[in-house]
Amino acid sequence: MKRTERIGALIRILSETPSKAYSLQYFCDLFDCAKSSISEDIQTASASLQYTGTGYLETIAGAKGGVRFVPAISDEEVLSLQQEFCDRLKNPSRLLGGNFVYTSDIFYDPSIVTRLSRVFARKFRNCGANYVATVETKGIPLAYNVAHLLNLPLIVIRREARISEGSTVSINYFSGSYDRLQKMSMSKRAIRSDSKVLIIDDFMRGGGSVTGISEMVGEFGCTVCGIGIAIVAKEPERKKVSDFSPLIYLGEVSSEKKIIEAFPNTDLF
Amino acid sequence: MKRTERIGALIRILSETPSKAYSLQYFCDLFDCAKSSISEDIQTASASLQYTGTGYLETIAGAKGGVRFVPAISDEEVLSLQQEFCDRLKNPSRLLGGNFVYTSDIFYDPSIVTRLSRVFARKFRNCGANYVATVETKGIPLAYNVAHLLNLPLIVIRREARISEGSTVSINYFSGSYDRLQKMSMSKRAIRSDSKVLIIDDFMRGGGSVTGISEMVGEFGCTVCGIGIAIVAKEPERKKVSDFSPLIYLGEVSSEKKIIEAFPNTDLF
Structure with missing residues (x-):
């Protein structure tokens, strides 16, 4: 050879x-x-x-x-990825009822997920995580890919306990986005106690679901060592969690004015 | 340079x-x-x-x-992957109530998913697919990775319509595994009409959920051009779909006898 x-x-x-x-x-x-x-x-x-x-x-x-x-990913590529992401997100055709924004096409597009996950792999490569965790569904490809890059197993927390998960632990948490109590449940087999968990998710508004994940892994005697979120809403300014890393921020969303505002997080590294 | x-x-x-x-x-x-x-x-x-x-x-x-x-993946690597997969699956500690088998750790383990997806990418690389589709949740990392290898967008069909998916089409189908009617729903924005869809999923028993996906993409004027399933149960022998490609077969599962049988599909290529 x-x-x-x-x-x-x-x-x-x-x-x-x-x-x-x-x-x-x-x-x-x-x-x-x-x-x-x-x-x-x-x-x-x-x-x-x-x-x-x-x-x-x-x-x-x-x-x-x-x-x-x-x-890894270079600073220049992070910047251009953030810009591309914001540009795609700002398209008013993404506006849904209730000022929700359609993002599934982005989070299921390998050409962007591959690069997003290199950003989070670079950010969290030394956080000491034993697992990457996310709550179903839209963040799964991103979280899976980060897990792959860090050579860690993935944990997917379900909305509903399923028989195929065996015994589960369930918690209730308040979701600001849906303005109601939500449930999440995790298989008892999914994690070893005393582990460190890196949370990766597609979107955060008030932080309810990330708080839920933290509480959930706490139930297993585990701690959170990093939180990476692709899109974080500017409002409400006061979140239920601190110390999270957004790739971009979502500003004003208005069906009436037909606008979606998005900004890069310039403090990522 | x-x-x-x-x-x-x-x-x-x-x-x-x-x-x-x-x-x-x-x-x-x-x-x-x-x-x-x-x-x-x-x-x-x-x-x-x-x-x-x-x-x-x-x-x-x-x-x-x-x-x-x-x-690509060599014939030898396919064989050794099938063997490794069967060996992991056969472990009786995977037995759950109702003769279900715990598989989440396998489908969320990048070291095995990476290779599984090369098998399906090899199998279906010329099927002319425009999309890879799966139904949430456990098959998402595998389906995402196949989509990545084939440079195609992924479609994730949800169990419940969510506001963040915009307008959706929903269908009901009979699930043999759960012995009841189940629902699936897909965003109208997820697919262009006249497309071809490759279905990738983690598990199939009677074929109810794959039939559901086919029916669903049919509602959008699209057709299925391939079906790749990681684990297919031997029973029932008569499935609701024909022409699917299992990586391995699941044989007898018995909590009483403490056994899980698994066999490679020797007809894959």
């Missing part, structure tokens, strides 16, 4: 399984070559990846030594 | 956006080099990718010329 081909294969294998550590020996065996060659290959591969702005390779010191792909 | 680095970057850019066509000119501009060099780079990159078994590069003929990353 030629060196060039080896570097290509190295990039593909590592970036297909982000944040997963491989020993150098693994690649020595796979490519049948010496550790010194693999070390050189890793340097070239990392330079190559940094050029694309989508990640880099991190070598792990220690007796065994190893390497992993760290997903 | 050295040739080796260029090939690494090429692989990363193309495999981050599977099935998306790029013109050769795009890379000429990006790397500031001639088309003949890019053509050579593509050949080396493709050899390198084929070595990993995760995909290859396909060049597109014609005036402009182009290239895309085609996700």
Whole structure:
């Protein structure tokens, strides 16, 4: 196998399984070559990846030594993604009754979700999470993709307990968006106690559902170590949670004036 | 930029956006080099990718010329994935009341979902789909990932109409698993008429919910061009749909005998 081909294969294998550590020996065996060659290959591969702005390779010191792909996104790409997101969101054809905004097409579009999740993976890669959690439904692709990039399992909290979840714990919480009590329920099998949880969701208004998730993971003896939300409404200014990271803010939404306002969060990093 | 680095970057850019066509000119501009060099780079990159078994590069003929990353999975990897999946499923600790089987941990585990979706992407890459559709909740990460690999938007059909989906169409269908009428509802904004839809789901028993999805997309003047299901129960033998592709079969499930039977589908390709 030629060196060039080896570097290509190295990039593909590592970036297909982000944040997963491989020993150098693994690649020595796979490519049948010496550790010194693999070390050189890793340097070239990392330079190559940094050029694309989508990640880099991190070598792990220690007796065994190893390497992993760290997903990333450049400051410029974050800015242009925020701008693109705001522009798409502002389209008045998204206005629904009750001043709701249609966003499913965005959150189910892989071309945008892939990049959104690199933003949150960069933001939270050192938060020490053991799980990524979300509440069904619209945030699932985003949360799943962040979990993939951080090499963590995903937890999906359901609105209703289902028989296929086994025994569950349920809580009630007040949702400002729907102006009523809502329920969420989580399988007892979904999480180990004493874990740290990164919450990822598509949208937050007052913070009721994120508070619900925090309370829920608390029931399992776990704590929240980060909160990443794609869209956060400016109003109400006072949220039930602090310390969350929005990608963009939703301003005024008015069916009457036919406007949807959206702004990038310039304080993300 | 050295040739080796260029090939690494090429692989990363193309495999981050599977099935998306790029013109050769795009890379000429990006790397500031001639088309003949890019053509050579593509050949080396493709050899390198084929070595990993995760995909290859396909060049597109014609005036402009182009290239895309085609996700793939080798026959051997399909077999070992099926075996691993069966082994995980057979664990009797998965038994729930009513002979249901707990599978959420599998369908929310990126390390298995990534490979499962390469199986379905390989199977359905030429089915002409314009959308990938699933019904919430457990199949969403898998369906999303298949959509990503095929560069298609995802449609998530909801159990209950939500205000954030705008106007919806709803249908009722009979679910054999739950032995009762169930509802599903889909946003009118989710799909263009005359489209083809690939259905991806985590589990099928009698085929009620897949029939429901077919009926639903029919209401929008669309047709189903493929059905990929991760786990299909052997019983009932007579399903409401024909022409579906299971990855594995679920055999006898018995809390009394403490067994869960699972078999690979050997007819998948």
